Amino acid sequence: MKTLGVIGGLGPMATAYFMELVIRMTDAACDQEHLPMIIYNRPDTPDRTRYILGLSNENPQNLMVETGRALVRQGADRLVIPCITAHYFHPYLELQIGKPVLNLIEETAAHLKKFGLHTIGIMATDGTIRSGLFQKELEHQGMQAVIPTEKSQRKVMHLIYENVKAGKPVEFSLFREAEDELRLAGAQVIVLGCTELSMIKKEFPIGPGFLDAMEVLAMRAIEECEAPLKEEYRCLVTR
The missing domain is CATH 3.40.50.1860 (Rossmann fold)
Structure with a gap:
């Protein structure tokens, strides 16, 4: 399996829940069959919405790039950002980090x-x-x-x-x-x-x-990192 890097803290509770989703959705019978993850929790990342709307001059993308590069140095093969608004910066982040960042x-x-x-x-x-x-x-x-x-x-x-x-x-x-x-x-x-x-x-x-x-992101992270996905998570639209 490939190692998943998580640019986290945007916000912290959502990052924790993303990790829970990945664990819950992986078809694993023991600890050793779960996906290796490196999570860098950066709640000090400037607010994405405020910057996009012109309400703040604090650009969050530089800190996200720094976080992504740190994850790559630690061995992350694929990266995710459990923050949807942050995907406004996706093309720049992927280019600057130099590793695939899943586009939620x-x-x-x-x-x-x-x-x-x-x-x-x-x-x-x-x-x-x-x-x-x-x-x-x-x-x-x-x-x-x-x-x-x-x-x-x-x-x-x-x-x-x-x-x-x-x-x-x-x-x-x-x-x-x-x-x-x-x-x-x-x-x-x-x-x-x-x-x-x-x-x-x-x-x-x-x-x-x-x-x-967020469930879509967890599902695709599992698949991209070549871990087995539980069958009940093939369709994520609630019924």
Whole structure:
């Protein structure tokens, strides 16, 4: 098996959950059959959304490159970033680090296309939504994206920053309100396009018709590092 390097800490809880997902999804009968991982937890990485929106001059990409290079020096063969907004910087990071960095955006769209879906709702940070990361890739792969209204987007950001990142209880009613709007707009599946939203899925029975992009990242990391994937994780859309 290849060694997986994790550019972590964006945020810390999401990084810990990513590791849990990789372990849970690997078809291993003993410790020795699990994937070797090197995790560099860097919560001091500047906020990606604030930089993308022009609210901060602190560019996070240099620290992410430094982290990735450190992982490569320690023996990482493949790299992942359990932060979706950070994929705004993906081309630069892969070029500067000099090792393959899994592109979670492309992999998520490919997974949806594989199952014949065509209208996809997006829940994500302002940075991810406004940069069009998912919208452009879904369109590139022949699908249509549905994004929240400004009012609903504020609810999603509140869940991400004021609930999960702040370590406070999740106001799940806000999640349902944002979901209902996307369903009414025609979304067949809603992508949880922020790793903090993955934490909500972990804690709450969100029901059918969701795809957690973090699970896609874990699945593809396992496959890319040539470890066996459990059969029940071949389709990640909730039922």
